[in-house]
Amino acid sequence: MNGGRSKRLREKSVFKIVGIVLLMVLVGLMFTIVDRLPVIGNPDSAPNRHVSDYYIEEGPELTHSPNLVTGVLADFRGFDTLLETTVMFLAGVSVAMILSNRLKRHWDAGIFRKDENFGGYEVKVIMPILIPVIIVYAFYVLMHGEVSLGGGFQAGALLAMAFMLYIMFADLGKNKFRITQHFTVCVAACGVFIYFLTGFLCMINGGRFLEYEALPFSAEHGAELHATGILMIETGVTIGVMATIITILEAVVERNSLNGRS
Amino acid sequence: MDAVNIFLAEKGIYMLTVILFFLGMFGMAVCGNYMKKLICMNIMQVAVIFFFLCLGEKDGGTIPVAMEGAAGADDYVNPLPHALMLTAIVVSLGTSGVGLALLMRIKEKFGSIEEEDIIEKEKGEEADEQHDYQ
Numbered sequence: 001m002n003g004g005r006s007k008r009l010r011e012k013s014v015f016k017i018v019g020i021v022l023l024m025v026l027v028g029l030m031f032t033i034v035d036r037l038p039v040i041g042n043p044d045s046a047p048n049r050h051v052s053d054y055y056i057e058e059g060p061e062l063t064h065s066p067n068l069v070t071g072v073l074a075d076f077r078g079f080d081t082l083l084e085t086t087v088m089f090l091a092g093v094s095v096a097m098i099l100s101n102r103l104k105r106h107w108d109a110g111i112f113r114k115d116e117n118f119g120g121y122e123v124k125v126i127m128p129i130l131i132p133v134i135i136v137y138a139f140y141v142l143m144h145g146e147v148s149l150g151g152g153f154q155a156g157a158l159l160a161m162a163f164m165l166y167i168m169f170a171d172l173g174k175n176k177f178r179i180t181q182h183f184t185v186c187v188a189a190c191g192v193f194i195y196f197l198t199g200f201l202c203m204i205n206g207g208r209f210l211e212y213e214a215l216p217f218s219a220e221h222g223a224e225l226h227a228t229g230i231l232m233i234e235t236g237v238t239i240g241v242m243a244t245i246i247t248i249l250e251a252v253v254e255r256n257s258l259n260g261r262s
Numbered sequence: 263m264d265a266v267n268i269f270l271a272e273k274g275i276y277m278l279t280v281i282l283f284f285l286g287m288f289g290m291a292v293c294g295n296y297m298k299k300l301i302c303m304n305i306m307q308v309a310v311i312f313f314f315l316c317l318g319e320k321d322g323g324t325i326p327v328a329m330e331g332a333a334g335a336d337d338y339v340n341p342l343p344h345a346l347m348l349t350a351i352v353v354s355l356g357t358s359g360v361g362l363a364l365l366m367r368i369k370e371k372f373g374s375i376e377e378e379d380i381i382e383k384e385k386g387e388e389a390d391e392q393h394d395y396q
Contacts, residue, residue, distance in 0.1 A: 008378070012294075015292070016292050019288060019291050019292050020288070023284050023287065023288045023291075026284060027280060027281065027284050030280045030284075031277060031280065034273050034276045034277060034280075035273070037273065037276055038317065039272045039273070040271070040272055040273070040275055040316055040319055041319050041320055041321040042320075042321070043320045043321060043322075043323070043335075043336045045317075047317040047318065047340065047342075047343070048317075048318070048320055048335075048340050051342065052335070052340045052341070052342050053335040055341055055342060056326070056334075056335045056338050056340075056341065057333070057334070057335055059328075059341075060328040066327055066328040066329070067326070067327050067328075068326035068327065068328065068338065068341035069326050069341045069344045069345050069348065071341075072341050072342060072345040073345040073348060073349070077345065080349065081349065084349040084352065084353065087353055087356060088352055088353070088355075088356050090356075091353075091355075091356030091357070091359055091360055092356075092359075094360050094363070095359050095360055095362075095363040098360070098363040098364060098366075098367060099363050099366060099367070148327055149325070149327065151348070153348060153349075153351075153352050241352060244356065244359075245355070245359075248359035248362075248363070251363065252362065252363070252366065255366055256366075
């Protein structure tokens with residue numbers, strides 16, 4: 001038994017050395033092609049020409065969104081973001097499916113407070129001040145997404161962070177504010193559905209999928225419709241990302257609390 | 263010395279991202295702990311994100327938000343890599359979540375996330391099954 005273990009250790013160290021040598025060779029090979037990569041910061045390099053110029057020069061006119069990243073993300077590449085949100089939703093569903101095969105009861109949120117050092121009195125004082133600020137900031141990021149820096153993904157992450165802080169520090173025994181992972185999966189599906197719905201609303205008036213100028217709302221000119229469409233899909237993305245992050249958290253916590261007890 | 267400085271300023275960041283990428287790959291190949299493998303996968307993803315963001319950089323470019331007095335393509339950094347990597351970051355969050363969920367199941371089944379322990383345990387189970395069969 002002892003001999004076998006030392007033999008395995010020897011094999012493992014040999015494997016490590018071979019790995020290091022192989023990776024050194026690969027790094028050397030990559031260094032040889034560094035010469036062909038474009039110079040950093042060169043405005044005339046290949047990745048900064050072609051379609052990128054079009055996005056920058058025509059983007060604010062065509063999408064009516066001063067934030068070029070949001071314009072590219074939500075308007076020029078709307079399909080990309082649509083499937084992206086779907087992937088996020090599928091990640092949440094798969095986490096819930098992997099972890100919930102023998103769930104029988106809901107958790108009581110006691111898991112985080114077994115360790116008394118985790119949240120002291122300072123934290124309990126500061127959290128009720130901090131969490132509303134985070135939520136307000138998240139809505140600011142969402143609403144401001146197409147005007148200045150911000151967007152749906154960031155807003156969703158901020159909202160999920162506010163919820164995470166809440167379940168970590170708040171006294172849940174009194175407040176009874178609980179969300180189960182089944183509920184949050186449904187919320188994530190609603191977020192993806194809002195995105196799809198925006199796409200289909202554009203088709204009512206004979207437009208194409210995700211062609212915001214054909215949205216069936218009354219507006220003075222196309223710019224407002226673009227803003228409405230981008231805001232709608234950003235809302236969908238926000239809800240989807242927020243619910244997915246909370247789903248992952250809830251699934252892990254529920255499973256963990258069950259394991260702790262059984 | 264000047265030539266080296268210029269080369270590092272122009273291409274040095276690529277080398278750093280390459281080293282970071284292969285550091286992650288090395289960790290994924292060599293580490294015996296599945297949690298460390300997952301962290302190394304994240305390091306690889308971050309290296310790819312850095313690489314894309316490097317390509318979007320422009321000298322004298324400002325943030326990609328249209329503003330007064332700057333209309334040309336040279337005045338803003340390239341928004342395309344930023345938009346692509348924004349989604350890549352979110353997907354990396356999803357993959358980490360699924361990976362962590364799988365790790366939890368592995369820990370429940372085998373009582374460990376070390377590769378060696380799991381292999382030993384699987385061998386023991388196979389031996390038990392053969393014993394029962396005979």
